Amino acid sequence: MATPREIVGKRVARLFENGDLVNLGIGMPTAVANYLPEGISIILHSENGFVGLGPTPPEGNQDKDIVNAGGQPVTILPYGAFFDSAMSFAIIRGGHVAATVLGALQVDEEGNLANWMIPGKMVPGMGGAMDLVAGARTVIIAMEHAAKDGSPKILKKCSLPLTGAKVADYIVTELGFMEVTAEGIVLKELAPGVTVEDIQAKTEAKLIISPDLEEMKI
Amino acid sequence: MKKVTTRQEIMNCLSDAQTLMVGGFLAVGTPESLVDILVEKAVKDLTLICNDTGFPDKGTGKLIVNKQVIKLIASHIGTNPETGRQMNAGEIEVELVPQGTLAERIRCAGAGLGGVLTPTGVGTVVEKGKEIIITKGKTYILETPLFADIALIKAAKADTFGNLLYSGSARNFNPLMAMAAKLVIAEVEEIVEVGSIDPNEVMTPGIFIDKIIKA
Numbered sequence A: 001m002a003t004p005r006e007i008v009g010k011r012v013a014r015l016f017e018n019g020d021l022v023n024l025g026i027g028m029p030t031a032v033a034n035y036l037p038e039g040i041s042i043i044l045h046s047e048n049g050f051v052g053l054g055p056t057p058p059e060g061n062q063d064k065d066i067v068n069a070g071g072q073p074v075t076i077l078p079y080g081a082f083f084d085s086a087m088s089f090a091i092i093r094g095g096h097v098a099a100t101v102l103g104a105l106q107v108d109e110e111g112n113l114a115n116w117m118i119p120g121k122m123v124p125g126m127g128g129a130m131d132l133v134a135g136a137r138t139v140i141i142a143m144e145h146a147a148k149d150g151s152p153k154i155l156k157k158c159s160l161p162l163t164g165a166k167v168a169d170y171i172v173t174e175l176g177f178m179e180v181t182a183e184g185i186v187l188k189e190l191a192p193g194v195t196v197e198d199i200q201a202k203t204e205a206k207l208i209i210s211p212d213l214e215e216m217k218i
Numbered sequence B: 001m002k003k004v005t006t007r008q009e010i011m012n013c014l015s016d017a018q019t020l021m022v023g024g025f026l027a028v029g030t031p032e033s034l035v036d037i038l039v040e041k042a043v044k045d046l047t048l049i050c051n052d053t054g055f056p057d058k059g060t061g062k063l064i065v066n067k068q069v070i071k072l073i074a075s076h077i078g079t080n081p082e083t084g085r086q087m088n089a090g091e092i093e094v095e096l097v098p099q100g101t102l103a104e105r106i107r108c109a110g111a112g113l114g115g116v117l118t119p120t121g122v123g124t125v126v127e128k129g130k131e132i133i134i135t136k137g138k139t140y141i142l143e144t145p146l147f148a149d150i151a152l153i154k155a156a157k158a159d160t161f162g163n164l165l166y167s168g169s170a171r172n173f174n175p176l177m178a179m180a181a182k183l184v185i186a187e188v189e190e191i192v193e194v195g196s197i198d199p200n201e202v203m204t205p206g207i208f209i210d211k212i213i214k215a
Helices: A004-014 A028-035 A086-094 A129-135 A194-203 B005-015 B030-041 B061-064 B083-086 B099-111
Strands: A021-023 A041-044 A050-054 A074-080 A099-102 A106-108 A138-142 A170-172 A178-181 A184-190 A208-215 B018-021 B047-048 B070-072 B093-096 B114-120 B132-135 B138-143 B148-161 B181-192 B212-213
Touching: A004 A138, A004 A170, A021 A028, A021 A074, A028 A099, A028 A138, A041 A086, A074 A099, A074 A184, A086 A129, A086 B099, A129 B099, A129 B181, A138 B005, A184 A194, A194 B148, B005 B030, B018 B030, B030 B181, B061 B070, B061 B083, B099 B114, B099 B138
Parallel strands: A021 A041, A021 A099, A099 A138, A138 A170, A184 A208, B018 B047, B018 B148, B047 B070, B070 B093, B148 B181, B181 B212
Antiparallel strands: A041 A050, A050 A074, A170 A178, A178 A184, B114 B138, B132 B138
16 A cells, blocks of 8 residues: 555656656655656755765764754765755746645645645744745645644645745645636546545535546656 | 954854854854854844744754844744743744745845745745735735844865865755845865865855854
8 A cells, every 4th residue: 555655756757758847846746756767867956055865874974064854864966967046946936846746735726836835833833835836937836735633734725824826727636637727726636445425525616627637657 | 365364253253133144054054153152152032043943952053052142034933942032922023934945035135136926835824914926827825034243154164365175965055145135154064275175066156155163
């Protein structure tokens, strides 16, 4: 039985083209890098100032000055480059990043995304998320389909403060693969064993069922 | 023009109610020795401009824990619970700024620009109270420059003129802040003679740096 992380990771990874410059958010999005299909390699951008993000170094080989956007020790690949924060966000805002993969607290049928604060509860700040959704050419939401308490996260209208307005292009969850269009959220693929009724029951927005609906290949 | 300085000389530059910029991203590239000098002098009512408030015991978080900051301008405070606590208790004013906007507001201060037009934050709370400019059919927020009295930055190496080299992802906001303050103090891991850094390799020109201290 595949875990949500594995299902989401494998499906998101198939959205990339060889050589794409990609920024992966913290958590489930980070895991996407583990599931790239054969023959596809991507270049990872780290918002704190480099491209060519490489794997975690073995114990004892960490460099205190090379960390990812979560502050964890990482490596830089031989083709990589370091730069300052203005360059890092020029790369993001300037449309040079092919895709960003982010989690969500809420996403709605207009593609509005909320993932940076819950008023009165959690106000960590937006960090680089608002720039990423404004600038990346494709915004992919990778998350568990519903909240921990079972309440829907894919809504008719976000109620939390937005990270970006009309920014989400794709939503990938352990239940299905969806595209945000001008008409609403189109369900294009269902995870193995999941029915249209199952996924709709956990979604507040009315899903538009693609005429070409198929089973997700994972 | 002697730039290499002492703790005491730096101590003499600090006073209450100053606006400070401090480099670093989750304390990587933060001048910890300079932050410690600030903690030791215990200057109060500071306005602090930095990417994030690090951790309670690391980076600019130490200034928050020591209650030296009354206003904070940052993109992220989630790794330091004390910042959130002081914000919710009304002890500190926090302006949260998207990270790329923060970088550009600092950069345009140092570059003599009146502001920057960014699409980041359009349609969110970030646009509240700001001028919206539509040009060529696209909507932008006018974000204004951020200046400081003192910038405290961190580099790997300096020559005695102040030419700087950074290491890895510790560069982040440091080169931008070096251009945006009246007084710029660099904490470095190594100080070398002028001529030992190739001018082709210099990342921040020494003309921006006023004082240098070894970490």
